[in-house]
Amino acid sequence: MNKIAEKISIDKLRNCIKRELDDSNEYLSRWLEVFVNKAKLLPDSRRPWAPRGREYLDFYETFYYVLHWYCQFKSGRFKDMGWKIDETVAENIREKFLRLNREALSNKNKNQFHEYFKNYDFYPLSLYTAIDYKFQNITGTKVDNILDFGSGIGRQAFQWCSQGSVNLFSVDAIESLYMLQNDVYSLLFPDKLIEYFYGPERFCDPGFYSMRDKLYHLPTWKLDLLPDRYFDLIICVQVLQELNKETLRFLLRQFRRIVKKNGILYIRDNEFWKPAHKLRVGRELLEQGWELIFKYTGHEGADIAGIPRLWVFTDADNRKSFRHLTRIKRVFFPSHPFDYSAWRDYGLPI
Numbered sequence: 001m002n003k004i005a006e007k008i009s010i011d012k013l014r015n016c017i018k019r020e021l022d023d024s025n026e027y028l029s030r031w032l033e034v035f036v037n038k039a040k041l042l043p044d045s046r047r048p049w050a051p052r053g054r055e056y057l058d059f060y061e062t063f064y065y066v067l068h069w070y071c072q073f074k075s076g077r078f079k080d081m082g083w084k085i086d087e088t089v090a091e092n093i094r095e096k097f098l099r100l101n102r103e104a105l106s107n108k109n110k111n112q113f114h115e116y117f118k119n120y121d122f123y124p125l126s127l128y129t130a131i132d133y134k135f136q137n138i139t140g141t142k143v144d145n146i147l148d149f150g151s152g153i154g155r156q157a158f159q160w161c162s163q164g165s166v167n168l169f170s171v172d173a174i175e176s177l178y179m180l181q182n183d184v185y186s187l188l189f190p191d192k193l194i195e196y197f198y199g200p201e202r203f204c205d206p207g208f209y210s211m212r213d214k215l216y217h218l219p220t221w222k223l224d225l226l227p228d229r230y231f232d233l234i235i236c237v238q239v240l241q242e243l244n245k246e247t248l249r250f251l252l253r254q255f256r257r258i259v260k261k262n263g264i265l266y267i268r269d270n271e272f273w274k275p276a277h278k279l280r281v282g283r284e285l286l287e288q289g290w291e292l293i294f295k296y297t298g299h300e301g302a303d304i305a306g307i308p309r310l311w312v313f314t315d316a317d318n319r320k321s322f323r324h325l326t327r328i329k330r331v332f333f334p335s336h337p338f339d340y341s342a343w344r345d346y347g348l349p350i
């Protein structure tokens with residue numbers, strides 16, 4: 001018998017959040033404070049990070065605003081990468097997006113965005129996601145349990161949860177995105193979804209995490225319920241620079257506790273985009289037992305939207321790998337007279 005999808009209502013989510021957040025943990029539910037003032041200049045903006053954009057409207061409208069936002073920033077066609085993407089993976093991901101789009105188009109009561117949905121090209125977003133999947137797998141490490149932190153539209157699940165062998169944990173904290181993820185997972189993976197706000201007490205039972213082939217969905221402030229040494233892969237795409245310092249510190253502590261020895265942390269972001277906090281993430285990771293094993297900086301200038309990096313958890317003190325002197329030398333004696341990256345490299349997280 002098919003399981004009923006664990007779909008939640010906005011009232012249920014809001015009531016639960018009201019009960020669970022107080023002065024001691026409220027900071028874990030914030031996003032990009034530095035931009036809030038700028039967003040106030042655009043009071044009607046529904047961009048997800050603007051105050052109004054954080055409110056959930058319904059599947060239809062939230063889907064529209066989030067697609068709009070992805071389209072502005074992830075519209076590259078990723079040509080000339082120098083390597084190939086598995087077309088079957090990209091096609092499977094695209095098929096998931098198309099299913100969501102059909103659902104949005106089926107809403108006959110609201111058709112103001114129909115033209116937009118009909119013309120939306122899901123190819124770039126599918127490729128963008130397939131690129132993540134490729135890099136997440138290049139070490140050949142066997143993956144059973146995955147954490148996707150700050151899941152956006154939930155796209156990391158599209159391929160991973162199609163395979164029938166892994167548990168994926170999706171974590172977020174922003175109302176509009178969290179509800180959208182619940183909608184998306186209910187539509188695409190109704191049999192797998194285990195929603196925290198549908199039955200929170202279950203998440204306190206350690207035995208609860210021994211199931212297979214599930215898609216767990218929970219808020220950031222409940223990360224401490226997850227078992228020690230459990231994850232083979234942790235995913236952070238375009239999120240770590242957008243958090244406040246306290247949240248980032250909390251996260252790094254949690255990652256260190258829940259990752260397995262030799263587990264992988266996959267980070268993809270604009271490495272030199274000015275972070276919302278003052279922490280050097282790379283340096284912190286070195287101090288906390290992580291080792292950088294791979295970084296893709298582009299093939300002959302090809303822009304693939306962000307710099308994918310892989311860290312492995314060795315649990316050793318890797319502090320000495322932070323080559324301070326080499327970095328300073330590069331700034332003053334660059335290999336090329338116009339190597340501005342040396343300056344950027346010196347000032348920001350690795």
Ligand SMILES: C[S@@+](CC[C@H](N)C(=O)[O-])C[C@H]1O[C@@H](n2cnc3c(N)ncnc32)[C@H](O)[C@@H]1O
Binds near residue numbers: 239
């Ligand atoms: C730029 S988006 C990236 C989304 C997704 N990783 C992707 O690449 O498609 C940042 C994401 O981080 C989430 N986020 C922001 N603050 C958060 C927090 N404190 N805890 C968890 N997620 C958060 C947002 O809701 C959003 O889903």
